[in-house]
Amino acid sequence: MxxxxxxxxxxxxxxxxxxxxxxxxxxxxxxxxxxxxxxFPVHGLDHAMGLRETSLHTAGFIYAITGTTTALSFMTWVFTKDWPLNVGGKPHFALPAWIPITFELTVLFSAVGMVLTFCYLCQLSPFVKKHHFHPRATDDxxxxxxxxxxxxxxxxxxxxxxxxxxxxxxxxxxxxxxxxxxxxxxxxxxxxxxxx
Amino acid sequence: MSLLKYESQQREPLVDGNKDYHQVTEDIISPIEMKPSKLWYIGFYISVSLLLFGVYSVYREVTYGIGQWNLNKTIGWGWDITNFVWWVGIGHAGTLISAILLLFRQGWRTGVNRAAEAMTIFAVMCAGQFPIWHMGRVWMAFFVLPYPNSRGPLWVNFNSPLLWDVFAISTYFTVSLLFWYSGLIPDMATVRDRAKTKLRKLLYGIASFGWTGSTKHWQRHESLSLVLAGLSTPLVLSVHTIVSFDFATSIVPGWHTTIFPPYFVAGAIFSGFAMVQTLLIVVRKVMGLQDYITLGHIEAMNKVIVLTGSIVGCAYLTELFIAWYGQNPYEWYAFSQNRANLFSPYGWSYWLMMFCNVVSPQLFWSRKLRRNITVTFFMSIVVNIGMWYERFVIIVTSIYRDFLPSSWSTYYSPTIWEIGFYLGTFGLFFTCFFLFSKYFPVIAVAEIKSILKTSGENYKVKMTDIEKADAEKFYHEVEHAH
Amino acid sequence: MNHQFELPGSYKKWTWGLIVAGLLALVYGLVMFHPFAPVAHEGEHGAFSSSTRFWAVLLQNSVYWLLVVNASMFFICVTTMAMGGWQVALRRVPEAISSVVPILGIITFLVLMAIIWGGRTDIYHWLDKSAVAHDKILNGKSGFLNAKFYTIWSAICIIMWWLLGRKMRSLSLDTDKSGPMDHETSKRWIWKNTVWASLYTVFFGLSVASTAPWLWLMSIDPHWYSTMYSWYTFASSFVAGMSLIALFVIFLKNRGQLEYVTEEHLHDVGKFMFAFSVFWTYLWFSQYMLIWYSNQPEETKYFIQRIGTAGQPGPYKGIFFFNLIVNFLCPLLILMKRGVKRNWTMVTVMAVLIIFGHWIDFYQMVMPGTVKEHAEMMPFEFGIAALFIGLIMWGAGRYFTKNALVAKNHPFLKESIIHHT
Structure with missing residues (x-):
């Protein structure tokens, strides 16, 4: 572009x-x-400038449910289809035991996805050079x-x-x-x- | 006067002194631009030496095997897991400060969140060492990852709390790092734009990702921070919860108790804040940041300490009571004999824990003591000793006497290499922290600026008119301004 | 606001309608269920008598609604200790709700005493002296589970919530009379508030977060124990308490009161409802999963009594999972959205749902150990609930009409007025 x-x-x-x-x-x-x-973020300036609301959080939600689905379906596949294993007499589909990992992956996907999306949208990355209109824009x-x-x-x-x-x-x-x-x-x- | 925010004069200023935006930048960034002091070098070298000693201790353990440690039957988890849990616990305050306090809109977090988050990340790095090297054959460590392999294909055991830990700790580390760094980007840009030398310009230019301060970027940045805070809050809870599951899913007396998850979390916050106090009391003094980390900040953190200390106390007593109430002879023996009996081999550690974690923080009911730097510093160390003993008590007193007296183990005390490993993680932690305090803004510059006009001392004194105004009139003015 | 708030006729109609319906249900129960007939002995054939149901329903409702209204005072106290500003504009609402604590406290106490001194061994098995004598475990617990200690500690709990709560309310009401405070007076007032709030909170920790649920509810299954139990009960009652606050705030706002309360405040109340629903689930999961995982018979029997086993589903299976759907999935998915938390109608719906959901939660805490497979959810159960709701409406309504609805001299009021989430 x-x-x-x-x-x-x-x-x-x-x-x-x-x-x-x-x-x-x-x-x-x-x-x-x-x-x-x-x-620094000036409260209400985005509204004053007529910027629309960001929908970054919606992206975060989508990444989150992707994480949930990935974790649950993967563990289900491994423990009920690919290699059913009896662990301490628990059922193969041991849902309560999978909640922790499911939760962690939900958060992980959401956080990583959002940060990457943020960087993409704002075009932020190491080695990016942008035009700075005034050096004190980051000061006062x-x-x-x-x-x-x-x-x-x-x-x-x-x-x-x-x-x-x-x-x-x-x-x-x-x-x-x-x-x-x-x-x-x-x-x-x-x-x-x-x-x- | 733009009436968008207002803070009562009843609240102490969060930034002392006569500050404007530029002064804030100057105060926080200039230490980075100067050569470090002699004290810094001394501290840094001590930390590096500790780290090297730790590296050597670990080298011994890896080459000669776990036998270098005094672990025995039945104490398979000794100092290493104690230290692991202790460090993870400490690694909770940073994200808690930034996430939960952000959601609760506690303005004072702005003064301490950056350093606390950094501390979190370093503490989690230290914590991660212990289970990894505890594996013994550390070159097999990748076995914990679920990947298609040549062993069957045998997957990892998703039902194992130890595997949950792998996911929890790595997720926590990643998310904390992202949260911390996304907050750092604007401040790195501030450092970049002030830089005089080419090298600094280049390095901080890379580190600031080309941040300009665009309004749209800030809008997204705020949304990102808010969602990351919303994600991190349950994440913080989940990490220590999962650590507590390592114990509570078992049937070992003293470990299997349902209150463990929230109680571990409260304990983690408790010890984390204590560590933040220890570090920040030194940092504010050495770097001259008393205007930003004020007595008010210290007092607020002491309030959290007395609160979480009391929650932990409530949990200790609940555990003890239910051990009796449950009338399970093994559970009750673990509590009444292995722990609460002062004259049993490890009874002293239980009472030391009780004293440090439950009794001593009660000092902070007194406002005077909450605002006393010396007392706070001393207490922060006491609390961390107490929280170390909590994990020691949980681990050692529960497993040194097995169900059968014939398998009761001998008294366990660590070898020099176990201690060396622990000291080594202190080395790692402080080495990182020294580097951080030298090369990074230890206080979130942009966040301080965003609260300056509502909470800065020089701005607050000008608010008397509003403070005195009638609520009704004030309401109409606010309505009008919108 | 100087004018006094008048309750609208519809409010009064609903209040009295609910109370009358509740009293009818109570009378129906008194007549039909023979609550004072001697307790049928366990193990005998056809031992179940409907009097058990009568007392179980009263126990569930009185304890639940008492803890829910008491949660309002807890909310006031923690926000006071945390020096919260945003909630000041609506502070009188939790005050009004907590003013019902004495009424519900007395009722609860009477119910508990009738159960204890009426020898309701069908509710509390540990009251059965001969059974306790032959039961090593119950015998060992008798230092805690005995009628005298139960009576004294229940009385202390209720009286302390009453007195400490009254002190907090009177501190707040005093500011209406004293007029605007200057800097120093405000400071002293905040300090005094903080001291009383922390006393309340400490006592709350000793009662709601530990002993009271052990005595009142956990001892229904006297052999079973869980260290999490009281914190779980607290989470359940607190989230319902926040929802009740939301309902009254919305009601008053609809009546054109609470002029300083905006969507911003509603948003924050909604956040509390959301966050504590998740917190409740967290505690629910931790308790359930740990017991499921370690699989020890003396612990799992609590859940087996409810869900049953794979081969034989228990009578409470439906309710057990319904509990999770209403109290976790619905708040999680619906309240997550910002727009919902700022929508007066949606928050109303969710608040009603959550209050009902946790009523169900308490239902499944009480019924399996008492009426066992004979549980019913009929007009009687709902009638008794209506009685309590009516009483809460009556008590809170009285407070609203007697006092100003805005604490206009509260030092943090302006922060609350200008509040933005």
């Missing part, structure tokens, strides 16, 4: 209390927020990147951001594509969200 080089207007906020109204105003004005980079700044199209007037966006309370506003060119995010379509437009 190669993308071209795109232009972004980037502004940083130092206080989340300023960030929230800014996000709202920027979206209201019709600009497209590419992303906001924050040093909330960095907003607004995507520019051909029609966007940078200067207008910049002054808009400045009014919204951003500092260190600049324009950066970055390659789009999978390493700077591929969830543009997940973001609802402000108009759609509010219904006008």
């Amino acid at each position: 190669a993308g071209g080089i795109k232009k972004f207007v980037v502004g940083s906020f130092s206080d989340e209390a300023v960030l929230f109204p800014a996000v709202k105003n920027v979206r209201k004005a019709g600009y497209k927020i590419h992303d906001v980079y924050t040093p 700044l909330f960095v907003m990147a607004i995507e520019c199209t051909d029609k966007t007037n940078d200067a207008e966006v910049k002054s808009f951001l400045e009014k919204a309370g951003a500092q260190e506003i600049n324009v950066q060119m970055a390659e789009t594509g999978w390493w700077i995010g591929r969830y543009d379509k997940e973001q609802k437009l402000y108009r759609e969200e509010k219904g006008y």
Whole structure:
């Protein structure tokens, strides 16, 4: 999924209390927020940006039942079909004795599957290099990147951001594509969200 | 003022001092960027020497056989399984802190969870050594894995609690590691973005998986943490439960009792928190993190210690009582003679356990003592000694006298190589912990930042207006803000 | 909120309807089952008399509902000790439920005493002096299983739950009168609360989590024992107690009360219902599996009495597995979803299901050892349950109308208002 080089207007906020109204105003004005980079999970920011809920936990549930089924069916097959063994006079289908392993594999499948899915969705992996809009985005700044199209007037966006309370506003060119995010379509437009 | 969260001023701040986000980063990350102190080197080398001694002890055991240990008939499980259970128990606090306390929304966990989780992982690594080397012919260790083989095809015995252990411990290790590391990724990115040297940039760049702090990523990250916490909570319970099944599924007097699973879990949490106290009291001092691991944190953990200590006490007494109530002569003999009789060969260990685990934690009913660092440090060691003896009592006092007096065994005490192996795991544990404290952020930076504005001292003092406001008015403001 | 809450007519109708139905069932039992007739001796042909059923049903219901309402106070105390904030907006609900403890406590005590001093050896075999004299094991237990100790300890348990619970409630109600507290007063108040809560919790450990279930329920099968028993009983009653709290919260919310309670709080109550259903299953499994695994006759007979053996299914087999479906599978699969825990209707359904499920659990704890294969689940059984439900509704309703529904001066109330899961 190669993308071209795109232009972004980037502004940083130092206080989340300023960030929230800014996000709202920027979206209201019709600009497209590419992303906001924050040093910690800011409660409610995903809603403010109109991101849809993640369904990662559903994936976790599916992995979990896969684990349950794998464990139970495998043990059943081994002890009733492949090699029935009398252990302490227990029935071949010794369900109570299999619950512990079944449970462990349920958890194992779910946890491993979810972490891998998380890494895949967020494109996280060792040796991955991504464009960082501001080095302090992992320290104390909330960095907003607004995507520019051909029609966007940078200067207008910049002054808009400045009014919204951003500092260190600049324009950066970055390659789009999978390493700077591929969830543009997940973001609802402000108009759609509010219904006008 | 964005009213999204609010914390009463009745609660102690979780972060002391005048902090902003940058200061938090600075405080926690800068020790990583400096050269380690002399004290660190001394500690590190002592740990490595212990580890090497352990390696040599294990080498002796492997080359000369299990006879290097003093295990005998009927004590086939001596120090090694005691140590195994002890270490696994210690390895419970970390995941408990991060998982259960996350679900219970206990804010104070943010100060201690990272180090506690690391400790968990190292403790489980130590624990795993014991059953593996106890196998004797360790080169056959892969026999525990269920794979199609040339022996029949004879599978592993899925009905055996010992095999359940294989699954439980390996799952627990894997999931704890994933949980811990997924929490570390954002903090590794913080270290990366501050790095000055090329090497650090490269290494922390690899370790941070290219984390940017994107809102969508955070959203998924939170969902992941929550589900992992939800999975880890029953997982923590299951691990020590399954360890307790090793004993409780048998018909050995003193082992076969249905309360074992929850009682083992309570004991594990108890000893785990004690170990966290031991480590963090030192870490906060040496690394100057008193603002993040405050007396409030220590007090909270002491509360958990007195709670779980009392639960364990309740279980000890239940066991003892039901042994009498059951009127099974063998069960009652194991309790009344092998354990509770102070003058029986191992009676001292039972009473030592009772004293350390049930009596001494009751000190922590006193708020003053809960907030006293010296007392806490001392108590944390006492508790860990007590919990070691709990496993020793369970194992040794139950099996040194078999059903027939003719097969009663002689007094068991370990050889130097058994002790060496145990010391070696301390070496492994502390070597790992020293490396961790040097190269990893010992406190979850991002999590501290997320609670800073509700629980930081300098922010809390500004909340007086809200604290005094009328509930009704406050309610309408909150409603309005949404 | 200054206005007093008025119970709606339908609530009153239901309360009295249930109580009257229950009293009818009780009268029916008194007339038809001859509860005070002498106990038929075991082993005699056709020994079963319906009076056994009468006392067994009363024992099951009184102990179950008492432990369920008492669980509310336990919830208050542990959340107090843990310095919980979120539950403050609904705190008056568990308080109201726990205010029923004295009423149910007295009833339970009367039932227990009637069984003990009425010489109901069909309920408690260990009351049979001649049998105990010939039974080495029961003789050995007589230091614990005897009428005097039973009486004294039961009385102490009930009185302590009553008194300590009353203290906790009065501490809470005091804040309504005292008005807003300043920082220092709040601090002292929290401290006092914590001290009383920990006293209650310690006593709870000595009673509900150990001795009380041994005496009241485990001794029905006097030869059998399980160290897990009391913790299992606790888990069962606690999850039902949480469900009862949920039901009353939803009822009041539907009546436009508890304005600070939102889906967020419901979500958390739902989480408790979910988590403790799983916890109950964990204890159930641990007890069952360990006994199944070690396969010792003196232990397995408890389960054989219920499920039977492979060749001969026992009379309680259906109920035994039904118990697992209602109390484990349903909560696990349904309450797992976030949306369900935030849905007022779904939580209501699940709460009713869980309360019923654990009633069944207690049913299968009591009946096999008493009425054996003569167990029935007829209007009489449900009628007695209705009596207790009616009493709980009456007692809790009285508390709701007499006191403010929101502890408006609680220091953590604002945390609860702004609460987000």
